[in-house]
Amino acid sequence: MALLEVTDLRVQFRTDDGIVKAVDGVNFSLDRGQTLGIVGESGSGKSVTCLSIMGLARGGRVGGQALFQGKDLLKMHADELRAVRGKQIAMIFQDPLSSLHPFYKVGAQIVEMILAHEKMSKKEARDRAIDLLRLVGVPRPDRRVDDYPHQFSGGMRQRAMIAMALALDPAVLIADEPTTALDVTVQAQVLDLIERLQHEFGTAIIMITHDLGVVADIADDVLVMYGGKPIEIADRRSVYYQPHHPYTWGLLQSIPSVGAEHTGEKLRAIKGMPPSLIHLPTGCSFHPRCPYVMDVCKKEEPHLLPAGDNGAHLSACHLSIDEKQRIWQQEVAPTR
């Protein structure tokens, strides 16, 4: 049985302008110790997917199923869900400065989480917090534990958040764009840290990001989302070496290449803008921006279908498998 199994997840928000279909039919499963990368632009629904699994999507109407160790998170009572949050499934967020309470010391916030789920003395919890800070590489943890969030640097803060998230050895860690707010060098450090901790604790990770480069190392499987819908699911190798969707191609092409032979090259962006989640385009949501658009794309929504021999590799596109392979090999891969 998979650790976390999400089936047909749908999340909608009522607004004055209409119903926002933030998430429209997402499926994935996560096994112990595995890493799933969820990739997409802003507004693709990747964050809302995970927030709604944890019951943190304020005001959203959530449908579908999210089985965690066999029990549906979406149908749990508040108390049951609270016992899962933090202890079984932990989450870290994009901006660690705004995600920590500015008025309380960092150590106190970690201790608060520990004591919410486990019975131990304040001193024991504090010692545990210091150990955790040491584990994530915060220097002088015995001093830093009494500092306030604004006294930490950005990377240090994110490490502290990671420490807090892993305090109770959760089965799943959901990392919502953990490196987006950090400098590139610090990014690499934090990703390294997450990988190392995963090896040590055996935590399953869901890594949400808009940057394909971030998941390149760490993800076992990748789910690409667009306009609230999943448009491609594959293992890491397939996504990078055999992608089967024009959007994924666009994402790969838009990664800037660094190196002398690439100077003077223009950046390759995907033309157009992400769609409004209230008024999605007809047919395939990506069709207004797709360089390979056909008539059928404007009328019929493509389903997630196997992309070849590999049954686990799914993509939602009307192009035939042969077409996709041809385009990838001849047109896109050389430019990547």
Place this chain on the structure above:
Amino acid sequence: MVRYIIRRLIWVVILLFAISVLTFSMFFLLPGDPAQQSVPKGATPETLAQVRHRMGLDQPVYRQYLNFLHGPDLVGNDKPSGVLNWPPNLGYSFRNEQPVLDTILDRLPVTASLAIGAAFFWLIIGIPIGILAALRPRSLRDRAAMGFALFGVSMPVFLLGIGLLYIFYFKLRWAPAPSYVPFWENPLSWANHLFLAWLTIALGTAALYTRMVRGNMMEVAGEDYVRTARAKGLTERRVVGKHILRSSLTPVVTMLGLDIGTLLGGAIVTERVFGLPGVGATTISAIAESDLPVIQGVVLFAAFFVIMFNLIVDVVYAALDPRVRYS
């Protein structure tokens, strides 16, 4: 932190000086001749000249200002009459025949009682209503709370005061006649006499606090750290009580300090309506009688309180918000 306080105290002194100049200038802007108003009708020009001399009105302006600040004994009561002397007399009122400071100090307990009592009530009325409203936005109780706030904010103080008096004293005879009973004479009677006055001030101010608390809480509820708190698996009670409230109530503390500081300068209208001999009532009388020293003294006095409470409030805020401390 200590350096911060010292810097602020220097500003306090500068501000008070500036205000003393302004207050003193009032002397020359207001109509009427203080000497003229201090002598009985039919006084001879010689008497008038003597009084002028006594009051130091025949001296150049800067001299008069200096006297105002650090005056000689102008009255012959062995007390120097300047602001900077000790005790700072804040001038001398010929009408009351006592130093202005004494006049104010006589009245201060009344105003202080009014301020503290009103503050107590507006806090226990305003804050809980604001919290309850914020916990269920757009519900019936939220709309009721906002209706209350609208009423409190719109209602003129004198109308509310007179209205309450009319109903509870005049018609129902539940409240005592408007007057003041000192605390040490009879605490129960003291509270009884002040109750309607407290309510009058409290209802209006509570409305402001309700709106502020509700607004703060709704804003804080959307903050990332509240989401983190929930993601940690904390109980809702803890999320609201320790995370949301802590951030929402900190600005309320600053408001409280400023409001009390301002009230200590005299709740003029309320004191008048309820017949309370406080600093505000003194101010009205002084204006009516053109008793300039008293007006000046009260202005300085009130300014002092407002400035000091501003400082206190800033220091308290630094104690509550660690981000402010280290800048």
